[in-house]
Amino acid sequence: MFRTTSRAVAAAGLLLTLGLTTACSTGQESATSDAAPAAPVSGKISITYLQKQGDQEYFVGEAAGAKARAAELGIDLKVVNLGNDANKTVSEVQSAIAQKTNGLIIVVPDPAVGPQVVQTAKDAKVALLTSDDQICATGPAPASCGKDDLVARIGFSGEQMGGEVGKRAAEEFKKAGWSPADTRIVSAWKQDVTVCGDRVKAAKAAFTAGAGAEVKNIDVATDNTPTGAQDKIAATVTANAGVKHWIVWGCNDENVQGGVTALENAGIGADNVIGVGLGAYLACKDWSGTKPSGMKAALFINGKDVGALAVQTMYDKLKNGKDFPKEAFAKTTMVDATTWKSAGVSCS
Numbered sequence: 001m002f003r004t005t006s007r008a009v010a011a012a013g014l015l016l017t018l019g020l021t022t023a024c025s026t027g028q029e030s031a032t033s034d035a036a037p038a039a040p041v042s043g044k045i046s047i048t049y050l051q052k053q054g055d056q057e058y059f060v061g062e063a064a065g066a067k068a069r070a071a072e073l074g075i076d077l078k079v080v081n082l083g084n085d086a087n088k089t090v091s092e093v094q095s096a097i098a099q100k101t102n103g104l105i106i107v108v109p110d111p112a113v114g115p116q117v118v119q120t121a122k123d124a125k126v127a128l129l130t131s132d133d134q135i136c137a138t139g140p141a142p143a144s145c146g147k148d149d150l151v152a153r154i155g156f157s158g159e160q161m162g163g164e165v166g167k168r169a170a171e172e173f174k175k176a177g178w179s180p181a182d183t184r185i186v187s188a189w190k191q192d193v194t195v196c197g198d199r200v201k202a203a204k205a206a207f208t209a210g211a212g213a214e215v216k217n218i219d220v221a222t223d224n225t226p227t228g229a230q231d232k233i234a235a236t237v238t239a240n241a242g243v244k245h246w247i248v249w250g251c252n253d254e255n256v257q258g259g260v261t262a263l264e265n266a267g268i269g270a271d272n273v274i275g276v277g278l279g280a281y282l283a284c285k286d287w288s289g290t291k292p293s294g295m296k297a298a299l300f301i302n303g304k305d306v307g308a309l310a311v312q313t314m315y316d317k318l319k320n321g322k323d324f325p326k327e328a329f330a331k332t333t334m335v336d337a338t339t340w341k342s343a344g345v346s347c348s
Contacts, residue, residue, distance in 0.1 A: 048104055049106075115139065133195055134151070136149050158198025237268070245273075256298070269292075277298030300345055
């Protein structure tokens with residue numbers, strides 16, 4: 001879901017935000033963001049939804065969910081695909097403000113643009129909400145950001161998602177009867193994306209608790225794409241030629257799909273691979289055919305739910321003055337080859 005992007009805008013963003021006040025208030029239930037000081041809108045509401053990688057399956061679904069909810073609420077909604085261009089993020093935010101949008105919902109290609117986006121929205125008195133990935137008002141790295149400086153976010157709980165992945169991987173490991181001595185875990189993710197780190201950390205803890213055994217873990221830094229993960233994990237497999245059994249998880253389906261492919265190309269059979277995806281939009285493709293796959297399960301995260309919830313949350317803010325929650329989460333469902341269709345996974 002995430003790719004490497006340029007950080008050319010980071011320095012400029014930081015200069016713009018020296019002395020910037022906090023983006024969110026304290027408190028578990030709601031956040032009154034200084035980045036969202038807009039007064040309630042009395043007429044028709046206009047919202048701009050800016051997404052990284054807008055042609056990726058998850059974000060296509062997210063846009064569809066946002067559009068459907070906007071139609072129900074009578075909102076003018078514009079969806080913009082930012083691709084992986086951090087510089088385009090800033091220019092599209094400025095363009096949306098110039099077009100008199102009332103609210104911005106954004107999935108950033110690079111969290112380093114966060115401070116500049118926050119300041120731009122604040123100066124224009126336009127409400128700002130993030131979906132999926134976090135951004136910080138006072139610095140380029142959400143992982144180093146104080147909780148009060150994180151912009152309100154709609155998405156999924158990284159801890160909950162990772163925990164479900166680790167739990168299912170442990171179940172599959174115990175069912176397979178593998179020895180920890182000749183098994184390795186690959187944890188693959190883009191390591192500057194905060195929500196990815198949350199997912200992987202939780203997966204590790206849940207696996208250890210569920211498996212009742214210590215299995216050596218290998219962290220693999222990727223760009224969160226299938227090909228990027230495949231290349232990096234292939235090198236890891238080559239460096240660990242004596243390993244018989246492999247468990248693969250990561251930030252998203254892309255990482256796990258890349259890992260499963262790398263293992264298959266290395267001649268490791270599907271019976272010796274436990275891949276647990278996160279998203280299910282790529283995992284389901286393995287389950288659509290008759291060929292055995294190392295992708296044993298995946299956590300279904302429905303982008304439509306996030307898009308709809310983000311639009312509803314922005315509407316409640318703009319129409320009724322309701323404070324943004326610090327975070328709001330959509331539901332998830334674990335699926336496999338026998339359940340993905342009935343769960344409603346879209347597999348194109």
